[in-house]
Amino acid sequence: MRPAQAIHNWQTDQKADPNLPEQKPQYVSAFRALSGYVRPHIWAFIGVFCCTLIAILSDLLQPFLMKIAIDDNLLAGRNDYKGLLTICAVYLGLSLSSLLFTYLQSNLLQHIGQSIVARVRKQLFGHIMKQSMRYFDRMSSGSLITHVSSDTEALNQFFSQVLLSLFRDGLTLLFIIVMMFQLDTTLALYCLILLPIISLIAIAFRSFMRTTYQLARTRLSRLVAFVAENLSGMNLVQVFHQQKEQEKQFNERNGLYFQANIREIRTNVVFGRTFDILSNLSIAFVTWIGGNAVLGQNLEFGVLYAFITYIRQFFQPINTITQQWNTLQSATVAITRIWSVFANKPDITDRKPEHAETQYSEDDWEGPQASLSIDRVKGRIDFDDISFSYEEGVPIIRNLDLHINPGELIGVVGTTGAGKSSLISLLCRFYDVREGSIQIDGTDVRDIPQATLHRLVGLVQQEPYLYSGSIIDNVRMFDDTISREEVIQACEFVGANSIIQKLKDGYDTKLSERGSGLSAGERQLISFARIIVFKPKVLILDEASANLDSHTEQLIQNALHVVSQNRTTIVIAHRLSTIMQADRIIVMSHGEIVEQGNHQQLLEQEGHYLELYQHSQGNIAV
Numbered sequence: 001m002r003p004a005q006a007i008h009n010w011q012t013d014q015k016a017d018p019n020l021p022e023q024k025p026q027y028v029s030a031f032r033a034l035s036g037y038v039r040p041h042i043w044a045f046i047g048v049f050c051c052t053l054i055a056i057l058s059d060l061l062q063p064f065l066m067k068i069a070i071d072d073n074l075l076a077g078r079n080d081y082k083g084l085l086t087i088c089a090v091y092l093g094l095s096l097s098s099l100l101f102t103y104l105q106s107n108l109l110q111h112i113g114q115s116i117v118a119r120v121r122k123q124l125f126g127h128i129m130k131q132s133m134r135y136f137d138r139m140s141s142g143s144l145i146t147h148v149s150s151d152t153e154a155l156n157q158f159f160s161q162v163l164l165s166l167f168r169d170g171l172t173l174l175f176i177i178v179m180m181f182q183l184d185t186t187l188a189l190y191c192l193i194l195l196p197i198i199s200l201i202a203i204a205f206r207s208f209m210r211t212t213y214q215l216a217r218t219r220l221s222r223l224v225a226f227v228a229e230n231l232s233g234m235n236l237v238q239v240f241h242q243q244k245e246q247e248k249q250f251n252e253r254n255g256l257y258f259q260a261n262i263r264e265i266r267t268n269v270v271f272g273r274t275f276d277i278l279s280n281l282s283i284a285f286v287t288w289i290g291g292n293a294v295l296g297q298n299l300e301f302g303v304l305y306a307f308i309t310y311i312r313q314f315f316q317p318i319n320t321i322t323q324q325w326n327t328l329q330s331a332t333v334a335i336t337r338i339w340s341v342f343a344n345k346p347d348i349t350d351r352k353p354e355h356a357e358t359q360y361s362e363d364d365w366e367g368p369q370a371s372l373s374i375d376r377v378k379g380r381i382d383f384d385d386i387s388f389s390y391e392e393g394v395p396i397i398r399n400l401d402l403h404i405n406p407g408e409l410i411g412v413v414g415t416t417g418a419g420k421s422s423l424i425s426l427l428c429r430f431y432d433v434r435e436g437s438i439q440i441d442g443t444d445v446r447d448i449p450q451a452t453l454h455r456l457v458g459l460v461q462q463e464p465y466l467y468s469g470s471i472i473d474n475v476r477m478f479d480d481t482i483s484r485e486e487v488i489q490a491c492e493f494v495g496a497n498s499i500i501q502k503l504k505d506g507y508d509t510k511l512s513e514r515g516s517g518l519s520a521g522e523r524q525l526i527s528f529a530r531i532i533v534f535k536p537k538v539l540i541l542d543e544a545s546a547n548l549d550s551h552t553e554q555l556i557q558n559a560l561h562v563v564s565q566n567r568t569t570i571v572i573a574h575r576l577s578t579i580m581q582a583d584r585i586i587v588m589s590h591g592e593i594v595e596q597g598n599h600q601q602l603l604e605q606e607g608h609y610l611e612l613y614q615h616s617q618g619n620i621a622v
């Protein structure tokens with residue numbers, strides 16, 4: 001596959017130069033990485049090349065045509081009106097052709113750029129989705145969002161601006177030089193003296209402008225971060241009457257951004273004018289040298305006219321090419337960053353069955369491990385002497401043994417940081433154990449395809465996540481094969497129906513981001529309904545630690561009761577009242593099980609559980 005080849009190229013290049021700092025543009029490897037994406041569009045690129053060529057030639061033949069009109073017609077005194085009209089018609093045709101082919105070239109290139117970017121973005125998102133939780137622990141969501149949005153956009157700029165400019169402006173410069181030599185070698189050589197001077201000035205200005213541009217961007221991002229922080233902590237700002245202080249800080253940042261912007265605009269204007277002056281000086285220079293030659297009858301007037309026009313056209317491509325240097329730099333950094341995401345292989349993957357050539361999916365889960373069929377799973381869970389740590393040398397769970405019978409309701413309690421959530425993360429295979437094994441009905445979870453495992457094990461999280469969308473879609477997780485009736489039935493089952501009916505549009509009520517229009521308890525009830533419609537064999541509930549009102553708490557208790565029927569259930573409890581009726585309660589401390597038994601037995605042991613119970617009776621959170 002071509003993108004795979006591109007990634008391979010990128011990885012090879014990284015190995016070849018491992019000491020390069022991450023942010024430094026690596027032009028060669030970036031271009032090599034892109035090659036795999038470019039190949040499918042090769043014919044479109046050839047089309048762009050042809051259009052560009054025709055557009056450039058149409059532009060550059062116009063002064064030449066004027067030269068013919070002046071020297072061969074007007075100054076030759078031939079009074080050839082027909083010839084003049086033909087020249088004017090060809091001139092018009094060339095202008096139209098330039099317009100048409102520039103339009104085609106730009107449209108085609110935009111289309112290629114956007115197609116490549118859409119493909120990279122799709123693959124990038126898919127790749128990120130496959131990463132394990134360990135990866136998300138390391139990567140901030142902010143930087144991942146940047147990779148998927150702005151970095152891919154920088155890729156688009158690479159095609160639509162950098163590539164186009166290198167291509168179009170490079171060719172234009174080349175053709176102008178060829179035309180000049182074609183017209184008059186001496187005058188062309190004089191003009192070439194100007195080329196390095198103009199280029200040096202343009203480069204110097206560009207690098208100065210880059211500094212001012214970066215300063216403005218940095219100040220803008222500080223301003224945006226400040227606004228974002230204030231919006232998310234708005235209640236704190238209001239409670240502590242910080243409005244005036246925050247406004248003062250905002251004004252300071254706003255002022256700095258304003259200054260940076262003004263500096264950027266000024267630099268832009270100075271650069272633009274300097275370029276204009278240089279252009280005029282060059283024209284004056286050519287007019288003086290060329291004018292003398294015309295007066296001495298060593299040069300035709302039409303040639304001088306054409307030269308002056310070419311000199312005018314000479315500046316535009318130099319200006320654009322130097323402008324693209326910044327874009328090229330940021331695009332290559334972006335490409336390097338995108339490919340560093342691609343290069344990261346997910347550390348939790350489905351194991352291949354023996355002798356299989358390809359990664360196996362849930363459909364071919366019929367290997368030696370596949371004696372487990374979803375419908376026949378009873379829900380026995382064995383944690384066999386497991387040990388786990390997030391970071392090397394910092395054990396979180398140590399030699400833990402826990403055997404849960406099918407249909408058992410297990411409560412897990414313990415102090416904060418005891419390792420309760422980590423235990424269920426291992427069962428869901430968000431992480432892999434370092435030692436020991438976890439089995440469902442005797443099959444190691446590492447041998448179960450992840451898609452199947454996540455169908456077997458349903459998780460209601462401490463902070464249930466609701467998506468922007470209707471309640472119906474949130475319950476059935478956008479799976480249209482689940483009918484509206486099934487959703488309503490599930491909601492009735494867990495007692496969420498009466499709450500949903502009271503909402504403005506009932507089941508069609510659109511929830512805002514993360515379901516912020518609902519209370520924590522209501523969100524939990526909806527996620528219970530989700531569990532019911534997906535019918536997992538094992539249910540894990542990481543109970544919300546937030547205080548719920550007694551009515552919602554009762555609703556949740558009832559919901560838990562109904563969803564745990566005939567289903568192995570593990571409840572991580574923050575309120576002991578939730579699990580007092582559990583078949584067995586596990587007490588964890590520092591990654592170990594220190595006590596287990598039912599509520600009464602544990603109270604009688606007069607150990608950790610009793611202590612937690614007494615705390616909870618005193619309304620202190622466990």
Ligand SMILES: Nc1ncnc2c1ncn2[C@@H]1O[C@H](COP(=O)(O)OP(=O)(O)OP(=O)(O)O)[C@@H](O)[C@H]1O
Nearest residue numbers: 137390391396414415416417418419420421422423
């Ligand atoms: N992603 C992570 N990376 C590194 N350390 C982590 C991570 N998640 C949890 N920990 C650490 O692992 C330990 C156990 O955390 P865990 O969340 O399993 O505890 P818990 O018993 O569920 O606590 P709580 O009751 O507060 O939710 C804690 O010391 C925590 O800081």
